[in-house]
Amino acid sequence: xxxxIIDGKNVSAPKDSMLLEVIRxxxxxxxxxxxxxxxxxxxxxxxxxxxIKKGNRTRIVTSCLYGAEEGLIVNTxxxxxxxxxxxxxxxxxxRCPESEVLQNLAKEMGVEAQxxxxxxxxxxxxxxxxxCVRVCEEVVGVSAIGLFARGSRKTVGTPFMEQSDACIxxxxxVYVCPTNHIVMISTGDKRKIWGRKFKMQDxxxxxxxxxxxxxxxxxxxxxxxxxxxxSVCTECR
Amino acid sequence: MKKTAxxxxxxxxxxxxxxxxxxxxxxxxxxxxxxxxxLPKGAMITVSTMMGIPASRVYEVxxxxxxxxxxxxxxxxxxICVGTACHVRGASAILDKFxxxxxxxxxxxxxxQKFTLELVNCVGxxxxxxxxxxxxxxxxxxxxxxxDKIINEMNKEGAQQ
Numbered sequence: 001x002x003x004x005i006i007d008g009k010n011v012s013a014p015k016d017s018m019l020l021e022v023i024r025x026x027x028x029x030x031x032x033x034x035x036x037x038x039x040x041x042x043x044x045x046x047x048x049x050x051x052i053k054k055g056n057r058t059r060i061v062t063s064c065l066y067g068a069e070e071g072l073i074v075n076t077x078x079x080x081x082x083x084x085x086x087x088x089x090x091x092x093x094x095r096c097p098e099s100e101v102l103q104n105l106a107k108e109m110g111v112e113a114q115x116x117x118x119x120x121x122x123x124x125x126x127x128x129x130x131x132c133v134r135v136c137e138e139v140v141g142v143s144a145i146g147l148f149a150r151g152s153r154k155t156v157g158t159p160f161m162e163q164s165d166a167c168i169x170x171x172x173x174v175y176v177c178p179t180n181h182i183v184m185i186s187t188g189d190k191r192k193i194w195g196r197k198f199k200m201q202d203x204x205x206x207x208x209x210x211x212x213x214x215x216x217x218x219x220x221x222x223x224x225x226x227x228x229x230x231s232v233c234t235e236c237r
Numbered sequence: 238m239k240k241t242a243x244x245x246x247x248x249x250x251x252x253x254x255x256x257x258x259x260x261x262x263x264x265x266x267x268x269x270x271x272x273x274x275x276l277p278k279g280a281m282i283t284v285s286t287m288m289g290i291p292a293s294r295v296y297e298v299x300x301x302x303x304x305x306x307x308x309x310x311x312x313x314x315x316x317i318c319v320g321t322a323c324h325v326r327g328a329s330a331i332l333d334k335f336x337x338x339x340x341x342x343x344x345x346x347x348x349x350q351k352f353t354l355e356l357v358n359c360v361g362x363x364x365x366x367x368x369x370x371x372x373x374x375x376x377x378x379x380x381x382x383x384x385d386k387i388i389n390e391m392n393k394e395g396a397q398q
Contacts, residue, residue: 133293136293143293144291145293146296148296148300148301149300159281159292159295159296160278160281160292164292166292166293
């Protein structure tokens with residue numbers, strides 16, 4: 001265990017924990033977009049910044065990636081922290097003006113869109129946090145999507161921006177996307193995601209379409225479970 | 238059709254040369270680009286399957302670096318420096334001249350697939366400005382007259398071959 005002072009309160013935490021969990025565990029809220037329980041941390045959204053003090057020096061760190069340390073003094077609401085967070089939020093808003101998630105979060109934080117940051121119109125709702133790419137690689141294990149090009153032209157997509165054979169249509173990327181940028185449409189026995197149509201499997205007991213056939217095939221191959229067993233939806237199993 | 242087969246064979250050869258180490262991806266892509274003057278899609282897919290790297294990762298690397306081109310390029314690549322020093326010394330006039338002479342804009346390849354025009358922001362030879370790099374050869378203190386001379390000479394070489 002390590003002891004720290006967070007916003008004037010004495011807090012102790014397990015040695016290998018990250019500041020974000022410790023702060024939230026102490027009942028203090030920190031805004032985040034890219035921190036998701038299913039994916040590894042990347043510090044991409046930059047909203048979780050806090051000010052830490054070690055000795056005489058203070059600095060700004062992303063709390064989701066900074067490990068708990070003995071004697072650390074953490075300030076989650078100093079002027080410096082709030083300024084950084086406000087600027088980050090203003091830039092996110094300028095990138096994705098139509099994102100409702102960002103609009104609501106900005107309102108909560110009292111941040112307004114700034115005229116000095118010209119709003120983008122071609123970026124959709126993507127903040128380039130890479131959560132979808134991570135979940136596809138780390139959890140699903142197919143690495144069907146990536147972030148391509150760089151700088152202002154950087155975009156999320158499938159290789160060569162074409163329909164991907166690697167994608168199994170599971171929708172994990174949709175699930176982790178903090179801003180609902182990725183669109184998945186499921187209608188009847190069809191599901192459309194990343195520009196590709198997937199055929200859905202109907203449950204052999206209740207007849208409900210519950211998962212893409214490609215996903216079940218992938219699971220079957222990976223776990224050795226037969227397709228017959230997998231053709232029953234989770235509710236009927 | 239024959240061309241695709243050539244790509245695949247050459248790509249396999251290049252990947253094998255690097256011993257299948259995943260860390261060699263950039264070196265592999267560089268060699269492929271050297272062989273074909275750009276990264277053909279088929280070659281990137283071959284690299285992906287042979288090296289066991291997801292196609293998305295290969296495409297990420299290929300699109301990240303400006304040194305890689307995903308579009309077919311001509312036999313000769315003309316890089317015109319438009320960095321500060323060259324700009325001040327009149328790079329824009331040189332660029333205009335190349336555009337007129339080759340009938341292409343920066344980033345394009347002319348019809349006979351001989352020349353590709355590219356802009357670069359500095360080649361580290363500012364004292365020679367305005368600089369034009371054609372393939373690996375540096376042409377310093379460029380003038381409009383020199384452009385004519387160089388292109389005509391290169392066209393002559395091509396005709397003799």
